[in-house]
Amino acid sequence: MEQLFFFYFAAVIAVASVLVVALRNPIYSALSLLIMFFHVAGLYVSLRAEFLAAVQVIVYAGAILVLYLFVVMLLNLKQDDRYHRQWPVAGVVGLTLAVEAVMLTLLKGRAIPPAPANTNETVEGLGNTEALGDALYSTYLFPFEVASLILLVAMIGAIILAKKDIGGSEA
Amino acid sequence: MTFSLTMSPSDLLLLLPEILLTCWLCVVLIVDFSFPRLPKEQLAYLSIAGLVGTLGCLAWFDISGISGTLFANMFVVDRMALFFKMFVVGATILVILASMEFVHRFKFFRGEYYFLVVMSALGMMFMASANDLLSVFVTLEFSTFGFYVLVSYLREDVASNEAGLKFFILGVFAAGLLAYGISLVYGETGKLVFSDMKSAQATPGLIIGFLLIFGALGFKIGAVPFHSWIPDTYHGSPTPVTAFLSIAPKGAAFAILLRMFFVALATFKPTWVLLLVAASILSMTYGNIVAIAQKNIKRLLAYSGIAQVGNVLIGLAAGTKMGNDAILFYLLTYLFANLGAFAIVIAVSQAIGSEEIDDYSGLGRRSPFLAFSMLIFLLSLAGVPPLAGFIGKLYIFVAAIKEGLYTLITVGLINIVISMYYYLIVVKKMYITEPHDPSPLAVSGPMKAVVYIGLAGTLIIGVYPQPVIDWVVAATMMFSDLAGPAAALPTVPPVVSSGG
Amino acid sequence: MTELSLRLAVSLAQIAAVMGVVMLTVMILTLAERKVLGWMQDRMGPMEVGPYGILQPIADGLKLFFKEDIVPAGANKFMFSLAPILAMVPALIGFAVIPFGPSNKFELFGITVEPFVISDINIGILYILAFASIGAYGIILGGWASNSKYSLLGGLRSAAQVISYELNVGLAIVGVLILAGSLSLVKITEAQSGGFWHWYVFALPAPQIFAFVVYVISAVAETNRVPFDLPEAESELVAGFFTEYSGMRFAFFFIAEYANMVLVSCVAAAMFLGGWNAPYPGTILEHVGLGQFAWAENIAWFTVKAYLFLFLFFWLRATLPRLRYDQLMKFGWKVMLPIALGNIVVTSIAVYLFPR
Numbered sequence A: 001m002e003q004l005f006f007f008y009f010a011a012v013i014a015v016a017s018v019l020v021v022a023l024r025n026p027i028y029s030a031l032s033l034l035i036m037f038f039h040v041a042g043l044y045v046s047l048r049a050e051f052l053a054a055v056q057v058i059v060y061a062g063a064i065l066v067l068y069l070f071v072v073m074l075l076n077l078k079q080d081d082r083y084h085r086q087w088p089v090a091g092v093v094g095l096t097l098a099v100e101a102v103m104l105t106l107l108k109g110r111a112i113p114p115a116p117a118n119t120n121e122t123v124e125g126l127g128n129t130e131a132l133g134d135a136l137y138s139t140y141l142f143p144f145e146v147a148s149l150i151l152l153v154a155m156i157g158a159i160i161l162a163k164k165d166i167g168g169s170e171a
Numbered sequence B: 001m002t003f004s005l006t007m008s009p010s011d012l013l014l015l016l017p018e019i020l021l022t023c024w025l026c027v028v029l030i031v032d033f034s035f036p037r038l039p040k041e042q043l044a045y046l047s048i049a050g051l052v053g054t055l056g057c058l059a060w061f062d063i064s065g066i067s068g069t070l071f072a073n074m075f076v077v078d079r080m081a082l083f084f085k086m087f088v089v090g091a092t093i094l095v096i097l098a099s100m101e102f103v104h105r106f107k108f109f110r111g112e113y114y115f116l117v118v119m120s121a122l123g124m125m126f127m128a129s130a131n132d133l134l135s136v137f138v139t140l141e142f143s144t145f146g147f148y149v150l151v152s153y154l155r156e157d158v159a160s161n162e163a164g165l166k167f168f169i170l171g172v173f174a175a176g177l178l179a180y181g182i183s184l185v186y187g188e189t190g191k192l193v194f195s196d197m198k199s200a201q202a203t204p205g206l207i208i209g210f211l212l213i214f215g216a217l218g219f220k221i222g223a224v225p226f227h228s229w230i231p232d233t234y235h236g237s238p239t240p241v242t243a244f245l246s247i248a249p250k251g252a253a254f255a256i257l258l259r260m261f262f263v264a265l266a267t268f269k270p271t272w273v274l275l276l277v278a279a280s281i282l283s284m285t286y287g288n289i290v291a292i293a294q295k296n297i298k299r300l301l302a303y304s305g306i307a308q309v310g311n312v313l314i315g316l317a318a319g320t321k322m323g324n325d326a327i328l329f330y331l332l333t334y335l336f337a338n339l340g341a342f343a344i345v346i347a348v349s350q351a352i353g354s355e356e357i358d359d360y361s362g363l364g365r366r367s368p369f370l371a372f373s374m375l376i377f378l379l380s381l382a383g384v385p386p387l388a389g390f391i392g393k394l395y396i397f398v399a400a401i402k403e404g405l406y407t408l409i410t411v412g413l414i415n416i417v418i419s420m421y422y423y424l425i426v427v428k429k430m431y432i433t434e435p436h437d438p439s440p441l442a443v444s445g446p447m448k449a450v451v452y453i454g455l456a457g458t459l460i461i462g463v464y465p466q467p468v469i470d471w472v473v474a475a476t477m478m479f480s481d482l483a484g485p486a487a488a489l490p491t492v493p494p495v496v497s498s499g500g
Numbered sequence C: 001m002t003e004l005s006l007r008l009a010v011s012l013a014q015i016a017a018v019m020g021v022v023m024l025t026v027m028i029l030t031l032a033e034r035k036v037l038g039w040m041q042d043r044m045g046p047m048e049v050g051p052y053g054i055l056q057p058i059a060d061g062l063k064l065f066f067k068e069d070i071v072p073a074g075a076n077k078f079m080f081s082l083a084p085i086l087a088m089v090p091a092l093i094g095f096a097v098i099p100f101g102p103s104n105k106f107e108l109f110g111i112t113v114e115p116f117v118i119s120d121i122n123i124g125i126l127y128i129l130a131f132a133s134i135g136a137y138g139i140i141l142g143g144w145a146s147n148s149k150y151s152l153l154g155g156l157r158s159a160a161q162v163i164s165y166e167l168n169v170g171l172a173i174v175g176v177l178i179l180a181g182s183l184s185l186v187k188i189t190e191a192q193s194g195g196f197w198h199w200y201v202f203a204l205p206a207p208q209i210f211a212f213v214v215y216v217i218s219a220v221a222e223t224n225r226v227p228f229d230l231p232e233a234e235s236e237l238v239a240g241f242f243t244e245y246s247g248m249r250f251a252f253f254f255i256a257e258y259a260n261m262v263l264v265s266c267v268a269a270a271m272f273l274g275g276w277n278a279p280y281p282g283t284i285l286e287h288v289g290l291g292q293f294a295w296a297e298n299i300a301w302f303t304v305k306a307y308l309f310l311f312l313f314f315w316l317r318a319t320l321p322r323l324r325y326d327q328l329m330k331f332g333w334k335v336m337l338p339i340a341l342g343n344i345v346v347t348s349i350a351v352y353l354f355p356r
Helices: A002-022 A026-046 A050-073 A084-109 A118-128 A126-136 A141-164 B010-016 B016-034 B040-064 B079-099 B110-129 B133-151 B158-189 B204-221 B230-236 B240-265 B266-292 B297-318 B321-352 B370-381 B388-402 B408-433 B443-462 B468-474 B485-491 C003-042 C056-066 C077-097 C123-146 C151-182 C186-188 C208-221 C248-272 C293-318 C325-353
Strands: B068-070 B075-077 C106-108 C111-113
Touching: A002 A118, A026 A050, A050 A126, A050 C123, A050 C151, A050 C293, A084 A118, A084 B158, A084 C151, A118 B075, A126 A141, A141 B110, A141 B133, A141 C077, B010 B016, B016 B040, B016 B110, B040 B079, B040 B110, B040 C186, B040 C248, B068 C123, B075 B079, B079 B110, B079 B321, B079 B443, B079 B468, B079 B485, B110 B133, B133 B158, B133 B204, B133 B240, B133 B370, B158 B204, B158 B266, B204 B240, B204 B266, B204 C003, B230 B240, B230 B297, B240 B297, B240 B321, B266 B408, B297 B388, B297 B468, B297 C293, B321 B370, B321 B388, B370 B388, B370 B443, B388 B408, B408 C111, B408 C186, B408 C248, C003 C056, C003 C077, C003 C111, C003 C248, C056 C151, C077 C123, C106 C123, C123 C151, C123 C186, C123 C248, C151 C208, C151 C325, C186 C248, C208 C248, C208 C293, C208 C325, C248 C293
Parallel strands: none
Antiparallel strands: B068 B075, C106 C111
């Protein structure tokens, strides 16, 4: 059953991702991206990471992609002059990745230690959200805090780059 | 509450320099918008004060031997981290001094400029301490984010915008590579911390993952074939930002490369030596040959930077403790020479408004001080005795000779000759060609300070390198258990040693 | 396998019941709105269809159902059809995690049934927020696909507004989440039992009054209601993003708007006002010895609270003029957001100092 769900989600994610770049109409691309985000969230749910799933939808589908749509609609992109000359490059990269995927799948039989994630019991006992919060604020506190600094820089940077001339008093 | 954070005040001490700087930065920002009438030079001095304080704190750590790890080995403070932190902070101080005049070209947000410069420096300080892939990712992005903005700071200048866009797109691409590589490595090993990966098997996923991570870091240091952003970005950015970009991120990225190659991948040394040899040869040759054709001094220094990174990679390819010492030493000499050269570019550009090599004609008469300093810096970059650059190159080549990397050294030597040519073209312009306009040039105080510091560093390290050598040797003590030259020699593949 | 199908059957029955109630509420609301507005403006409201006009919603529904379905020339037909669905589904799907009554679990053929909540998932409130954020797609795509400038402007305005105020909704409820220590609406509601002084809007150590106000205002804005109805400001944009819609497609948008109102009212009741808990300890029916019917009293309280909010929506519409667009954004980002953030800080400190 779990395998079934995984393959469903994985297949849709793969197809939708290809459609994002293959479709000519940018709005359709954005919608494919939306479908992909939802299926990634589904994958999280099947891994019992409900919190991540919800955050995935809220952040990516609810905020970021809406802004994409904004930009796409306001720019009114032409539908034809996109991506044409990149097919050879895309082919090479895609082929490499495909070979890599095949290699990884074939070599899966070798003894690879499984990822020591939180065992399910601790997650069950603590609840997904609590477990995540606990890891985020203890073990991974350092990257977490650095990420907050990134946001500060990004915020100030966005203002510097995008804000129109301020008043003129700032000489 | 099931809160499992265990941190004591003594743990926090390890983070003291960063915390200090972060708080100071907030003060700078608040002062900036609280006192809009305050001359922005004051902010520069305020930032420098914070950086000097941080530098003092780091020096105290280094002298009193404070070290340790935090957050389950994710954040490490050892002497190498301290070295690179001091490197970055020192570079930042010089860059801020060199920017103080240039900042008047920005129409808006002059105060935030200093904030972003120091913020990027903070990111690079974190990079020097990052000991796991997750921290590598966030710290790398942190320092790069500041640069994205700094590079396109001249908003009404098309070249600056173009530089920013190119840098951003390729930088984001590199971040994608990094994230993908990290996910592969984590998927294969289940580990993030470098020191836990020692026993990892060489699966294809792991190799591809680390190749991708190397690609992303190669982007950061600007090694061929990840260099394509460098010329346009260096050219278009505000010159102080170019100076900053040309030195500080390279130092921080080499800290990560050292940890990655010598801690996580120590067992795969024969493989990555080949990789580094290739990257090194390509970088040196490409950088030096293309530099010859350059008409713009910033582009010339950009290509020379690519070549210099190739030189540093020789040290990494040696794969020994001595090679690592040489990397640290070389980067230090590069810091003084390169920042000094950029300071002169800024000074000349402020005075005559041009960055073309042609306009350097007769600089020797117009400003003997600038011309002479430029001469020293360029000769140091080329590696002429008795300047610091010579000792640096010597150190790196000796480390490589001990490993039998003769092909690499031959290519390196040929490249020194090539680089000599284009550096001397600039010198010839300065001293032999007649000036278009013989009026003397004015140089501001802070700029003079930067040039003097650069000169002092270049000359003193060149004449009396021993204290610095002692320092870098101590800094890389963590690698002292690496196999010595005798033991490492057989592991070097014959492909490398048979050339020449 | 039989267990699975049984569970499926129970869930479907619950879904059908909830959908029925929601649709009924929407029908009532369309009439109630006009009646309340009429009463406030000292007039009668609809009086023609049935006694006192109570059959008006049915007449409206039939009218919309039989109206001609028009797709404007130059419109993207696929998107044009998709948008109303994208607007309506997220509005309805959120009801899955709302607890309408106490969790009187009982066994039915070997499976546990919770009668008054379709699914008690442990991230209930995030689930609602996630789907609420999808609602913007229906609006923005509807606006774009109509190939009309009014629609496009309305859609863009609406999307900007929904995103801005969604943030405030999310931040306003964080205080409650800190107090409750859970994201499940069932657990949050249960934690507020025992009298109105335990409702999170009043509860010590950190009464969420400010958060409640921020939530209510942001919820009004998020549902595009007066005084935040800029996306469909008729004096500027004809009818905003659904200018070009008619018939059933228009009905979908209409239902989505009202279902969203019901949803945010239910969430407000559950998060801040104790959900199905009575404002006094226990229930009256329990005290008089009819404990097995206590759920009816609880559901009644939930209904009262939800309708109170819905009445507030109408009241606002009758009272307040529309905001200007820049005022709306300034208000959201410069007033609501700081208050919500401040509330989080204060609540965190309070909970840290007075752990229960």
